[in-house]
Structure formats: structure tokens, C-alpha cells
Amino acid sequence: MRTRDLFILSGIIGIILMMVVPIPLALLDFLLIVNISIALIIILIAMNTQQALDFSIFPTLLLITTLFRLALNVSTTRNILSEAEAGNVVATFGSFVAGGNLVVGFVVFLILVIVQFIVITKGSERVAEVGARFTLDAMPGKQMAIDADLNSGLINEQEAKDRRKKIEREADFYGAMDGASKFVKGDAIASIVILFINMIGGLIIGATFHGMSLSESLHTFSILTIGDGLVSQIPALLISSAAGIIVTRAASEGNLASDLTAQLFSYPKLLYVVAGTVMFLGLFTPIHLITTVPIAGLLVLAAYRMQRNLSRKAEETEQLVEEQQIEEVRSPESVISLLQVDPIEFEFGYGLIPLADTNQGGDLLDRIILIRRQCALELGLVVPVIRIRDNIQLRPNEYVIKIKGNTVARSDLLLNHYLAMSPGIEDDSIVGIETTEPAFGLPAQWIDEAMKERAELSGYTVVDPPSVVATHLTEVVKRHAHELLGRQETKMLIENIKESYPALVDELIPNVLSVGDVQKVLAKLLKEKISIRDLVTIFETLADYGTYTKDPDILTEYVRQALSRQITNQYANGQSLKVVTIGPSLEKKIAESVQQTEHGSYLAMDPASSQTIFQKVSEQLTKLIQQGQPPVILASPTIRMYLRQLLERTMQDITVLSYSELEPQAEIQSVGVVNL
Incomplete structure (x- = not known):
């Protein structure tokens, strides 16, 4: 434990002992001056903080100082009642403020108590209560604003955190x-009670135990x-007052003094009006001009100087902006910034602006947050920030999705309609605008609000425009996930797992494989929609087989086999898995066409054989798709x-599995065999 920690603990214990153990008058005087000094320090700090959190220890400090003040009250009361004396500090304050008149002293004291209890303490308590309530109510909105800034790329992950x-x-x-603030209120009430205890108890004790007359006892104990x-x-x-300043100040860029001068004296024309009003009081009321003229003159002088300073600052700001614009055009950085390519972009025409505008009820930003979370859970991939912007070059209802600056998907939306997809049996009464569902390419119709209920009763799948965009964007991200995972993103995943499994990461990287080798394996898994969330199993497998081969294709096959339980659950999910199997003749043909080189192996097959294989596979997969099963x-x-x-x-969307990638207990049903 450090020295300052022991000092604080000793101070708290000393405060408690003061309530029980009598202390000498000299020490009491010293502690009373310390109490006044601490109060001055606190109010000066409160005036010079820019934000409430800059003085976040204030609530705890408030309780400690209240306890210290009550302990001093107990000590002074003990000395007043037992010895009819409380030290030089108490006597000086009593005689100096009262000025020989006890009534004046009582009035001054009561004014201070009333001001503190009714005005400052009551107001601070109410402001703190309302501030706490509104802060809690505003938390969800602030969190959503942070997520929106994060998704739009205005801030990074650390800034959001x-x-x-x-x-x-x-x-x-x-x-x-x-x-x-409740403790401060209680402290004010306790001060009033202690006042009456000292006064009434002093009169009785002075006359009874100290042999004083009633007038002498009244004078002594009153002072x-x-x-x-x-x-x-x-x-x-x-x-x-410090508590009131803390809770009533909003966040600013300066302290209380700078804010007062900057905001209170920012309107010079109003100072002219005030100066005229003060002069009017001096001319047409019994108030003498000797009092009003100096004040009015100071106000006019201040208004003139402020007006001149504001004009000069406006000219300097305008000149500075012009210089900065010229420098930006001339500097090489203005061109370098144009080289930045966003990983994912979502651009839309002006007719789709309500999708992203929260003031018009748009929830696209919230949906993008859910998309990133869904991809993290399903694929184990941290999707980069999706840049959202409007593009006047697009048609009003058109949107495009870009990956690294290149358009990979586009479609149109009708905001006041719904997308209805047939269950397979067409209903002629459902009338709409023919279109194609953008995510999966299914035939669909845009229908209006009046047709929505009828379509739902007919078994149609009815989706609103924001859900259409979210689904399309999710599928595009999944389809191109392997392109979004680069070496930098892989490094981030490695650092994350290293916090929990340092030995595994240290053994694998860089002794066995480089970050680039690991990235290639992870990208190949994502390309075939295999989740990389179980990085521990993936890294364990790479550490086992990375010493024998560096070929990313072969390492990927080993990893897929290690993820057999995951792959089985992904495609079978506890049910019978219907597949098309490859016959012996086709397997032999493919095996014979594999060419081995020093850089790895590849498939070398003549175009005629490749075309035949495409036709045979397509015929068998058609049977599977007709049964409503994935290929x-x-x-x-x-x-x-x-x-x-x-x-x-x-055939980009087909899934090719091996027997080693499925669990032994998985039920597999073959609906066709591909043979040459």
C-alpha cells in the first residue's frame, strides 16, 4: 500500500476518532482552517473544470467533507458546553461577524443557513435528480448515435469504446x-439543530456549572x-455551491471563467441597450448620475471593444479558411486521400434517402449493426465498417453494393410497396409490379399496402423494403467474405485469440506459418461459407500439419476435416442430409487429371471432359433442387x-463435401450419382 493511500485511510479514521475523543483547542483551530481551505479548493476546481467527469470524485469527496464538518461540529460543541471555549477561530468568527451585536450575528447566520438549505442545496438536489434521470433516459439514444457514427466510418472501434x-x-x-446531495441537505438541517443545542445547552450549563449570570452566559454562549x-x-x-456548479454545467471547451466571458459578453449590441437603461435610471430617477454614469461608460467601452474584436476575428477566420483551402489543393495529401478504397460501400439514389434518415423513420443503420453481429456469429468474421452514401448518378430508387470500389450487386426498391414472393402456387388475384428478389434471384412482385394482407393469406412471403436491402447486403457480405479478410484483419483475429491461447499462437506464428499463410486458409474456408469462428480448432490443426506442408489447399482440407462436427451441423442439422454423390468413373477421371508441380497441384482437364462433367452434375443437382433441398x-x-x-x-453456390468432413453418425441420403 502506497503512502498516499495510508494518508487517506488515516484521515478517515481520524475523522471518526474526532467524534469520540476530545481534541486540544490549538489542533481544533488548525482543523477548522483546514476545513475552510478544502472548501475553497473544491469550489475553485469546480469553476475550472470543463466537464463534470473531470471532477468525477466529487460525490465521494462531498461525503467525506460532510463527515469531516460534522466531526468538527461535535468537537466544537463538546468544548463550548464543557469549557465555555472553542478556540480562537470560533471566537474570532463570532465576535467579528456579530460586531458586538448578537442579533446581527444571529441574522447573518440564519441567512447563510437559509440560502444554503433552501436555495443552493435544494436546487442542486433537484438538478442532480433531473440530470440523473435524463442521463439514463438518453443512454439508448447516445449508444445508437455511437453505433451510427461507427458504421458510417466517422469513428473507429476504439473511439466508439x-x-x-x-x-x-x-x-x-x-x-x-x-x-x-441528500447528505448535504441533512448537513444543513444538522447545523440548525446544533445551533439550538449550543444555545439552550450553553445557557443551562453556564448558569449551573460555570457560575455565570444569565446575561453573561447568554453573551458568552451566543458568541x-x-x-x-x-x-x-x-x-x-x-x-x-461547488455541487451546484458541477451539476448545472454542460460540457464545454473551457472553464467557468472563459465560458462566462465568451458567452455572456458575446453580444455587444445588447451591452449598448443595458448602458442606455442605466443612464435612463440616473437621469429620470432619484439615483444619482455619480452612480450610473461610470457603470454606463464601462458598458459602452466594453461593447465597443468587443465589437471590434469580433470583427477582427471574423476577418482572420475568413482569411484562414481561404488559406487552408488553397493549401489543401496544393498539398500532395489532397490526392493521396483519394486513393483510399472502402472495403464495403452501399450507395443509393435520392429516392431511397428515407431508408437511412432516422428523422424519417429509417432504420438502415440499426440493421447494418445487426448484419455485422450476424456475420461475426455465423462466419467468425469482423465485417469492416460499411460506408453508406447517396449517389445522384444512380436512379432515384436504385442502390448498388460495392466491394473494394467495384460494384458487385445492384437492384431497385419501391419504398411504399412490399416485395411478395410466391410459395410456388400462383394466385392470379395478387397483382403487382414484376421483379426479381435481389438476394436469391427469385421471381417476385412489388405490391401495395392494400394487396399485402391478401398476399399473406395466399401464402406469399411479404417483405418490407428495409428487410429486402438488409437480406441482400447480408448475402453479398457472406458471398464475398473471403475478399474482406486480408492480412491486417487476420492479424487482428490472431491478436484476439492470443489473449486466451498465447501458447497456441506462439507455436503457430511465425515458427510454422506466416500471417499470410493463415490468411489464405481462412479465406478459402470463408469462400465455401465455412465459419472460422472456431479459431482454436483451426490453429491447432494448422500447427499439427503446417510442419509437413505449406500448401494452403491441402492445409484447408485438413482444417475442414477437423471441423467435421461443425460442417455436419451446418448442413445436416440433425436431419437426413440429401446429396448427390460422385461415382467411381468420375473420381478416377478427376484423379488422373491432377498435375503435380513443385509449386503445388492443379487440375488439368480438357474442355470436352469438363463440359460433360458440368452437364452430368447439373442433371443430378436438378433432382435435388426440385425436392427443395440445397445443392x-x-x-x-x-x-x-x-x-x-x-x-x-x-456453379458458385453449390456445396462440395467429402466423406471425412461428416460425422460418422450423420444420416446421408443419396438422390443421385454422377458418372461418366
């Missing part, structure tokens, strides 16, 4: 201030009571990756 943490701290601070009250109420008033081909482990390489040129 810092902003969320700041929001949580603000909520905690205002909640703590709401509770701490001490007033001094004790003032010496405790002045620091309490300062700290209560899945099952082959032996030795030819799986070569068959996939052959078919992906024309």
Missing part, C-alpha cells in the same frame, strides 16, 4: 450526485454558537478440392 465508457461514467456520476455556526456554514455553503455434392477426400475448383467456375 471510449464514448460508450464515457456515457456509462456520466450515468454513474449523476446517479452518485443525486444520492450525495461561541454564532462563531461555531459560521465556521461550519461558510465551508458548507462553498461546497454546496450438395459428396465426394472422396482426395478429389474434393479439385472437383470444387472445376465446378466453381459455373
